[in-house]
Amino acid sequence: MRGYLGVDVGSVSTNLLTTDEQGNIIASLYIRTQGQPIAAIQEGLALLKKELPADFQVCGAGATGSGRTLAGVIVGADLVKNEITAHAIAASRLVPNVQTVLEVGGQDSKIIILREGVVTDFAMNTVCAAGTGSFLDHQAERLNVPIEDFGTYALQADNPVRIAGRCTVFAESDMVHKQQLGYSLQNIIAGLCEALVRNYLNNVARGKDILPPVVFQGGVAANIGIKAAFEKALGTPVYVPDHYGVMGAWGAALLAQENMSTGKNGASSFRGFEAAKLDYEASSFDCQGCPNQCEVVSISMEGKVIGRWGDRCGRWENMLGNT
């Protein structure tokens, strides 16, 4: 069997996914990055291999997410793409006439505006509205509510509390204050969801023309409380795809598929699932070549340098030839 691989390495989660030759998802995986992207990618590759038919052959691999450069080097990706494009591609594959994509992940929030299948505008959180996923995770733990049930609690609210949501630190202190006034857990959680949505719409989506159909993806889309808050604020149904958590990885796989069909490069440079067993090491140093003093990162596989980046002038990157 032949197919494509997509890897999305984010700050909180690492997602791997394989598709068949038509781009349909056949296996996907969502694991925690836990600050160790290399280990997470390797673990993911090993787990994914178990779910795939023995004769599965990767004929194209794509990497995305904030760790895309690293992931690209480690798996030997044919294509490394930013997560905005990857998410847009996946969403428009699923809902061909999608006009708005709301994407809320662990650290980043984005909004992507499409018209007739083409991205026409996008925005990413800048000053704040960041870390929504991590924040919800943290609050669930603090409130002693399993994160999976967080949304259910929110839906049970009869009168959501208004929580100041300028940024997550303020939201937290205001939330603690509301708890201490004696509000119910359900109303507080619902208020929190609404605060985060308000914050997203005021900061990330400011000035954007939000038209239906609206697709909501990223790890936070698991939270039905946030989905409901979005629907309430926007006054339009919000569609959450089945594979909401791995849409970035799917986009990367779809882009790899397209790249392999149009590109001139014949065989995939995928290193194979054996990459899970290889020994990777990352190191860094400050280049003293000029006053820029760039911090250069280098990744080696089995003792051999396979990737370098971070230097502005390209002197270290270029030493590798065309890696």
Place this chain on the structure above:
Amino acid sequence: MGNSPPVFKQILSELGYDVVVPPPPSRRTLDLGTKYAPEFACIPFKILLGSYLEAIDLGADTIISTGGVGPCRAGYYGELHRGILHDLGHDVDLIIIEPPLKRPADFLRAMYLLFRERKAPLWKLPDIFWRAWLKLNAIDCVEKASHDIRTFEIDKGETTTVFRQCMEILDAAQSKIEIKEATDASLELLSAIPQDRSRDPIKIGLIGEIYVVLEPLANHNVQVKLEEMGVLVHRSIYLAEWTQNNALTNREYDVKKAAEPFLSELVGGHGRNSIGETVLYAQKGFDGVIQLAPFACIPEIVAKSILPYVSRKLNIPVMTLFLDEQTGEGGIRTRLEAFVDLLVQRKKKKEGQLACVGI
């Protein structure tokens, strides 16, 4: 700022001063500036302060800087810098050169301070300034050539390496003839770079506040990054051009006129220019515009709030990057890549290469 320091070094050393050129702004400069600057000062303020402190470390006892007018904080920066440096116990003179057209008295005073100790005879002055002017133009000319070539270079990074050599050649040139020869030699070196002219790049205009547009440390080297992604980038500001159009004469009528339907007031800094330049880029058929703005810069915020309207009206995508010492490299790169993807998609669609979805 940018590649201009050698020119000012040349003027001052020919006037008879010992000149200390602080190293090009680096993370260290920014860290130093951030440490002593007010938190909400903009990034140009912080980098300048850092550079002053680095220059003082190297033994400078007089600092020359430029002032500004209009509703932007920059006009007050000199005073604030002076205060901070004195509070830190540095006994330095800060000479602020104000725009001669708008603040003639201050300008003359600065000139008096500047020339008080000059050792060069008066009759030499026109020549000194004329050669500096030629050099500034030569630097701009070579830099523009490098930008025209980088997009098409076959080996990524080669233009940057050659450009650095060119700057050294230009730095060494003193006389008019040498400057001319150095310019020719630089242009020749650049044009010898292997290029693939069959590429059909998208075109992006860079607009925004002058300091962050010109200083690569402040803007994370966006122009070079974009060019290495295969984009043809036109920058709205080059120093020689700008000096000519602003400080010496007043010749920005076309930009102001272009901005007029959207913004007819002076909002300080480069706010009105940002609007006007976007309009001009749209008229010239550019695929997109990137606005570079220091975080919390009022003129650019005013421009930013008008730009979505300009963008819709003239059908040209605009992306704003706000920059300060907190700006992360990863975020900038992701946004640039996504913006380029967006423009490529649009272009393909316009040319009918795109059936429906996909890139």
